[in-house]
Each structure stands twice: as structure tokens, then as C-alpha cells.
Amino acid sequence: MWSLFVPLLFIWLELAATQYFPPAPKNVTRVNSKLQEGVSISFKEPGICETTPGVKSYAGYVHLPPGVVDDLGVYQNYTINTFFWFFESRKDPSNAPLSIWFNGGPGSSSMIGLLQENGPCNIKYDSNSTTLNTWSWNNEVNMLYIDQPNQVGLSYDTLANGTQDLLDPSGDVVIDDFSSDIPKQNNTFLVGTFPTQLLNSSANGTTNAARALWHFAQVWFQTFPDYKPNDNRISIWTESYGGHYGPAFAAFFEEQNQKIANGTWTDAGETYDIHLDTLGIINGCIDVLVQEPSYPEMAYNNTYGIEAINRTVYDAAMNSFTKPGGVRYLIETCRALAAEGDPENQGNNATVNDACSFANDATWYVEGPYVANSGRNYYDIAAVDPDPFPPNYYIGYLNQPHVQAALGVPINYTNPGGNSAYYAFQDTGDYPRGGYLQDLSYLIDNGIKVAMVYGDRDYACNWIGGEAVSLAVNYSHTFDFAAAGYANISVNSSYVGGLVRQYGNFSFSRVFQAGHEVPAYQPETAYEIFRRALFNLDIATGKKETAKNASFATTGLPDTWSVRDVSHISRDHICYSLAPTSSCTDEQLHSIIDGSALISDYILVDNYTMNQFPGLTNGTGNNGAGGNGGGGNDSGSGSGSGGNTDNSAASIGMSTALWLMITAATVAACCF
Template sequence: MKLPWLLSPLALGLGAMAQSFVSPPTNVEVVLSEKFPGAKISYKQVHNLCETTEGVKSFSGYVSLPRDFIPDATNWDEDTSGNFFFWYFEARNDPENAPTSIYLGGGPGYTSFDGSSVFPCFVNPDSNSTTLNEHSWNNHVNMLYIEQPLGTGFSYTKIENGTYDTVTGEFTPVVDEEALPELNITNIKATLQTAGIGETMNTTKTAARTLWRFAQVWFNEFPERATKNDELAIWAVSYGGLYAPVFSSYFIDQNKMIQKGDAPVANSTILNLVTVGLLNAMVDIRSMALGFPDFALNNTYDLPTYSKEVAEMVFGNITAPDVGCLALVDKCRAAAMQVCFGAVTIYDEVSPYHHFDITLNKYASYPTEYETALFNQPWVQQELGVPLNYTRGNNEVEAAFLGRTGDMVRYGLEYIEHLLENGVNIAMVNGDRDFRCNWFSGERASLNISFSEAKHFAAAGYQPIITDASHEGGFVREYGNLSFSRVFQAGHSVGGYQPETVSAIFERAMFRSDVATGKIELTKTPDYASKGNASVRDVKNKLPELIENICYVLSPGDTCTPEQVKALQEGTAETEDWVVVKPAGTKGERVLEGDGDKNSSKGSNQEGSQTTSGGVRLTDSLTFAFLLVAMMVVV
């Protein structure tokens, strides 16, 4: 059924799914920590949602940490606690003997439940039901999905009622419900995290200290964890390329202190971390930076995503003596953050293509964001035991990490090096359609890791990744504890595009077989090296057909054209299952170098200044152009 918002402004969306604010959860089990005073675990067994395989259990809930247990929370009110949301899925096969993997979203401040197929289910287009994912990562591994840092997704410190602008992502608290401002489909009722979380949770190291404490409570005292296998992995996507190495290094360092009898926290135990996985990850701006202009012009789809003039500008801002990205990284974090991140996000100002998939127009999104409405259904909120609304990202957390502390340029490959030298297995995985964390940059990072086997790794060739008798999923270079995979025809959410290939890479890394075939036991062949060409940049991809953007009511800023956003704001859009069907979406068109009239912004503007393919005036200050976009999210 199609409904114009003009007739029923709250007929769909968050406000409709909860005419009142979110109700407190019921029937929650509570476990008070015996080892860590003041901490507790509250949880529910989840039924008839997502994981529907007979006999397979899942549990969702919170680990609540008191203020005094969190090193960076001294400015909190005494009664404030940090409440981390988790969703634990037992392995479908032999959960009692399966290892456990943590999965983290990116952002910073971005959910771990983004609808990509590393999850046990897909969210259906009705945004109210799910379909089982046969390639889910919990086929043979117990999976623990965590919303972090605090303020992300369902995780919170304090919550309050208010209104949420779906276009800007801004939350406005209200004291008196009767004094609510006028509501419409883009300004809706919501219960969300109270402002101020960014004052505390604003660096990856802060998050590492806090998540380690979460892990101590959960792995020591969650009563439903039944596995006898103590092996632990951390896999993360995008900005999680900083999270996972820093967190894992912190875990390793705490393990060493515990082994020496100098436990940093009373009753803490060793966490046996053996594998770290990085999906389309931002791992080190120093080594990755030059990959951005290179990929823009020379990607394997033969699709220039911005002009040579812009590429030269970006290259100059990266390499300029004293004031370029590379020069500033070790001098001034704030300035380096602006210039280095600007080298990435200038793309959004000048390219007609999506930064997470260069084969899509900039308004399209894949996988589709159907989970946003699902997780705001009242029945789902009760099933999961959550007291607040779900949002994909938190603007305050993002601004605190990227703007306040310049977090992205604080960390680099030294954390991955530390893990490799301590015997941790590292799997780097990149879809080859992503620009924001592109595989050229990922490859550069992998070859710049300084560890004892670096020369052997660089000498290993790229071998096809075989997932069945007829399908090559990509290429992998592997030696020792390090692998780097290029996955064909995949964007930023690499598992959402190629679930079978990515699931195979995940399981082979987790159980220490070679990524290429899964047939060689690496614990028995420590000198294994993949075989093939030194470079696979000459292996080209076929451009897929353009697809029309799906304008999703709860994520209009990410998925809708300006015309569709305007119609939503004015109440004239027609929708079906939280998707705008009128005004219609667009497929866009491919604009290749030299296409002339196909790109109306090429050539000269009214003032006669030279412009890029996106209309940015190159005669203006390049620094200003970078500053203009420097605060955009990595995700």
C-alpha cells in the first residue's frame, strides 16, 4: 500500500512504530558480577528473530560497567554506567568446541548491525522480517557482535526522550512530552543517548581500555557461553581497521601483565587472542594515502572517478613538504587530520559515484539499509531487550573522534606489526569496488608492514581464491601469519556483496588453512607462500549495470536524491515499506573522462574558473576544499 506523507505524516517510520517512546524491556535475566564489583550482565534469549536454525541459540543484552571500572569515565556522575549492547550467536555446528569471534562496526560511532551478510540473517524489504543467511559467520564460529564505543547503536550511558531528525541525524531532547515540537516524517519521536558522550569516548585507545573491561566481564561471567574453546578473534570493518589492531594489541599487553602476576584489574584473566580480521579497513593513513588518487584514475573497472586535475591536487596535498598529509602526521594531529582525511573525502565533492562503490551513483546504497526500521519495531526492541531506538551512526561520537582528537592519524601499522610478532594471525580483506577504503591503499598498507617475515610476504604471489569448483572469488597474497585478499565485484560492505567468498576467507583464517584453497593446514606448513603474479592490477573487472537508488525513509541523507529528501520534508513523498516510490529514484549515468556534454559541470563555470568533474573550482584554496569535507565519516 502506498501512502503520501501529506495524508499521514507518521504513518511509517520511527514515530509510527512507537507512538510513545521506547518501552522498558521486560523478562530480562540479570547477572551481578562476582569478580568485578558493580558490573552486571542483563540479557534475554532471542526467539524467532534472525537466527532461526533449529537448536541454535542467540542471546542479546548489555554488559553494564560502573563509572569507577572505566578508566576514562572519572567525569561521569557517580550513578552513571556504561551499557554495552551485545548479540551473541552460538555456532550452528558444534558450538561447544567452536572458537569465538568479536565483530565490530566502523564509523567511528557506527553500528555492528549494518545488514551486511557477515550476520546470521538478511533483513527483508518489508523491514519487519528476516531471511536466514546460509553463509553466516556463525556456521562454525560463535559470534559476538558488540556496539561500541559507548553511544553507538544500542549502547549508551544515559538516555532521554526527544526528537530525531532523520536527515541530519541530530537529536533534540525534550523534558515535557506535551511540549514536543511539530513532528513529521523527518522529525520523529525517539529515545536516544544523552549528549556529552563525546567528552569521554573520543579515541581508539579509550575505547580499547573500555572494551577490554567489557570482555573481562562477558568472557568470565556470561552464563550462556558454553564453548570449551578459549580461542578468540576480533574482526572489524572500515574504521574498525584502527579499532581491531589497537584493541588486540591492548589485549595482548594485558595478557602479558597477567602472566607476570601484575594483573591490571583484580580477577582479570588472559584472553587468548589468535586472529584479527580487517574488512575494507582504514589501517594507516601514512601508507594508504597515495592509494586514493591512484585508485581514482587507475581502478580495475577502467572508470575514472574524478579528473586528473583533482588527482594531481590530492597528490600534492598528500606529498607537499611541511604542509602535506604525510609531513603533518607526525607534527600536528589536528592539521594532519584535516588534510589527510580531506584527501579521502574530497571524492564526495567532485565525483558522481558512491564512495563505497564506484560502480553506483552517489545516492545508491548497497546493501540496502532495511535493518534501520526492523530494529525500531517495538516487537524487535522487546525481543532484544533494548530501552532506546536504533540508529546506524552517532554524530557526536564521530565528531569527537575525528574533530576533537584527530584519532584517525594517531595510529598506524605498528599495531599490526606488534600483533604479527606476537603470533597473531592477520587477515586483510578488500572489495575492489570501494573507494573510501580501496584495495590499492590496502595493498600498499600490507606491503609496508615491518615485521620479521615482511620480505617473504612481499615475495609471495597473488593466487586465486577458490570457493567452489567453478568460482574464483578474488586473489590473495599470503605468507606466515599475514594475508591480503582482493575480492572481486565487492564494495565497502564486502561480505554483503560476496557472502560466500568472504565467509570462506573468514573460516580459513579462523581455522588456519590457506585462504586460496582452504586445503593446506598452515599450522603444519609454516613456510607456506601463495603462488602467482606479484601484481593483479592488470586483472580487470566488468562494470555492472547501474542500479536505481532505494530511498529509505529512515536514512534519507545516505540513500535519497535531493528531490526525494525535499519531498519527504514537505510531506509529499509516497512510500511503500519505508521506501520512497515517488519521486522516483535515479540510476545516474557513467561519466568517463572526455565525455564532454554528458557532464554538465565540466569545463568552465559562470566565472570562468577551471572546474573538476564535480564542479569544484581549482583556483580556490585547496586547503579550504579539504576542510570543507574533512569531517565526513569513514564508516
């Protein structure tokens, strides 16, 4: 009996492995770098998402062995495998500018930006096929999307098997070697291959992430020199916690360029100038000391007439910030200690880390009352929770075996993911630390264009705080910028997409009717702002050259508070099983948990979704977790098999307390 059982067990384990885990990467080109021993890049042409004839794309990894980043003062005893997905411009790629995109978090994958916001394709509701995005940012620009820091998205240190319970408020991946058994997955319990989740195998803050990214760029441009613009100038566009990343990364790149130019940087081969042309920040959390008071303000007094908290709650939140020993004091204490004990913000001083981490936690007393009292979405104040927009179909898409094979990725995509990076940043208190206003000043005064873009329905990094930051940037034309008026952003001949204040190479845009991910809500407006900034055109009209007019200034309103809109939105709840806590109602969650829900293509089937998506009713969709989807191709053929999957989740109750924990955990990892 035992002799029969053993081979059957191995057969079952092998079958389960083929259903849960990514296929082994094939047809991957690997190039050893000349920069340093052990450094390499691997890539392939996926042939998916961007299906415009003749337009190439490359996906792969830059591999940095332990010790590579040590030359920049960072102790790196782990491997860094950074995922990228590059798309040629649809127009004249050999002469097109290059822009790098990364999302925020900390811990948010740039696949969010690529597949939910501004990439070449939109994912269809089947989580298996795509349509071309008319307003893709690679229409006229070569686009490079990077998952960073290490262990975020499809980037990893070392491969490890494990599980993820999507109903766990933390979203944490639990590592398991599966030496005796591979657990059975269901609609909300996933099995797969992931990064190790070790906190010390990821960057512990913005400064150290910048150093790893600079090494990535050196390797990437060595391998793909044809896509480096002739003038060596590239752009960085980022979002949310990218309000930290963008200024810090851009400033660090400029500092490295200066070292290369004056001969103080002597590492062999690492001498590629990466000169910044434009820094774009979308709904960025840049400086918490400046932006923190905007949270109660946005909740209580916004341009949509939504009183999400009452006056008593508003006053209490403001008092938490201003009172003696309050949040403002804690942030200032963190920064004072960092200036003395950790001026480079490397996270290597325990006293500074403790003070800054404590200040980070305390910000919840100012930002949290909206979450606890409003019932509204963290990323869109006009929407009631749970809000299914933008759709999360990209999660299932990235876990389709044919997509994993096309990209050559050896790990499963998880959402939420990047928790190791998030926790590492939390431990050093990266959020309340300063320096990013100074970075912006440095960049603007060095001729780099800076475009701040804020959707006016976002709470997470709201426009009120963004405007305050724009006015707090202390550079050579601070007063000229403040004196410029707000002009309409004329997106086309019939639509005004927002208001912009611009002086020379610095602009602040408030985009109407847009939440946190502006390109998802207002794709044409976001595209036009992006295009105009890169091609030296004024943001308001796109008709005036600004490169040779350093004193160009918009005229109009002194502020935008008089421009209000009291219209609200209502969306039906499309419950997506791979993002249950952010898209499903309490009732829908109960039905998933007790097994009564019918899930097709990861979507809970009800009257609304059957009407919206007739294909859900034909029985061909996926009925399970990521990694179990059927084959098919990017045009949408093929169907999901569901694999070895239970319909029900674990037999547990969803209490109100657990729901609140999930809600808090969902927003605590702000932001995309």
C-alpha cells in the same frame, strides 16, 4: 476548561510516548559481577533473527559504573552500557571457536555488520521480518556482535529523550526533556529515547575504547563461560575504522594477558586470559600516512576503468599531500608531537589534540576531490550516487516495537548514530595518529593470524591503500610476504572470488566486485575467507593446512593490476525514508519534503518499487518514522500502523548547496 484539558494533555502525551519510545524491557536476567562493585550484565534470549531450530542467542548489556576503567589510566566519570548480541554456532556450539565483530566509524554500529553483512538473518524490504542468511558467519563459529564505544548503536550512557532530523546534514540527535510537549514526528523527523550525546561520555579515541572493551570482555566471559573456547583463543573481525580498532584492541588484549601471566595485573577477578587467534580486517583504514596517496589513485586509475576525476584534479590532490607543509607533513607533525606528549594516545594533551585534529581535517584535501567531482558512491566507485545498496532495512527493523522488546533495549536505534563518539575522536585527532602498523607487526610475530580483506570497488578504505599497508608491516617475514605471489581465491568449483597473497599467518586479499562491506557484496567469498582463516586453511583454496607450515607461501602474479574489469553496474533508486540522504535522489527528497511522496514500509512508492515489492501497494505498510512500526513477529506477520505521523517533512527547500552539505557529512563520518 483547564481541568478537562490537563488530563487530555496527559493522555495525549502518554499515547505519543507509546508510539515513539521503546517499550520498557521485560523478562531480562540481571547478574551482578564479582569483578567490582556495581558492575553487572543484563540479557535475554530474543528468539528473533536466528530462527534455526535449537540455536540460541542472547542480547543485552554489560553495565560499567563510573570509575571502572580508571584502573587502566582512563578517567571515566560516566556510566557505560555496552550492547551485545550473541549467536551460537549452528554447528556444535560447545566446541566452536568464538569471534567478536565490531564495525568502525568511529561511531558505526555493529548492527550494520550483523544485519547487512554476515549475521544469521537478512532483513526483508518490509523492515519487519527476516530470512535466514545461508552465508552467516555463525554457521560454524559462535559470533558476538558489540556496539562500541559508548553511545554507539544501541549502547548508551544515560537515557535521554530527543529528536533527530534525518535531513540535517550532521545527523545529530537533539536532546529535549519534552516537559511541555512531545513534537509530532514524520517520515524524516524522529522522536525517541537516545544516549545523552555528551562527548565526554564516550571514548575519545581508539586507545581508550580498547580499555573499555577489555573490561566488557572480562564481565561477558565470566557470565557466559561455556562459550569461551577451551584453548581461550578468540578472534576479532572488524571493518573500516576497525583498521584502527582491530590492531589496537588485539595488541592491548595480548598485553593484558602478559600482565596477568606475570602477576603484574592484580585486580580481583579480572584475570581471564583472552588470547587472540585471528585478526580479520575488512577494508580497513589502518595507517593514513601509508594509505592517503591511494585516494587520488583509486579515483583516477583503478581496475574498473573509471576515471572519476581528471588529471588536473588528481595532480592537485596528490600535491596537497606531498607539498611542503601539506597533509603528509601535518600527519608527521601530529605523530611526532604525540610520541613526545601523548605516547599512549589517550587524548589528554591539548597541543597534540589540536595538531592531530588539524591534520585530520586536512586529509579532506586529498580524499575529498573524488566526492566533490565524481558523482559516484563513496563506498562503491562502480555505483552512482545515491546508491541504495546494501539496503538500509535494518534501521526500521531495529525500531519495530516487537524487535525492541525482544532485544530488551531501552533506546531507539538511529542512523547515522554514534555522533558523540565520532566528534570525540575528531577532537583528539585519532585518525592520523599512528601505531597500528606496529601493532600488526607485534601480533603477526606473536603467531596471531592476520587476514586483510579488501573489496576492490571501495573508495573509503580502498584496496590500493590496503595493499600498501600490507607491504609496510615490518615484521620478521616482511620480505617473504612481499615475495609471495597472488593466487586465485577459489571460492567453489566454478567461481574465483579474488586474489590473495599469503605467507604463513599473514594474508592480503583483493575481493572482486565488492564495495566497502565485502560480505554484503560477495557473501560466499567473504564467508570462505573467514572460515579458512579461522580453521587454519590457506585462503586461496581452503585445502592446505597452514597451522604447522609457518613458511606456507602463495605463488602467482607479483601484483594484481593486470586483472581488470570494465563492467559497470546500474541500480534503480530505492528511496528509504530512514536513510534519505544516502538512498534518495534530489527529486525523491523534494517529494518527501513537500508531502507528495507515498511512503510504505519506509520505502518511497513508485513504479519500480511497486514492481519489486508488491506488498507496498496494499496499504498495510508503515508510513512513518522509526518506532511507529506495527507489531508482528520475525516470520513477518503483523503490519505497521504509522501512528501519529505526518507524511510530509518540514516545509523547506532542498538547495544544491544543502545537498552537497549532506553528501559531505555522510562521507565525512567514514566509515562503516
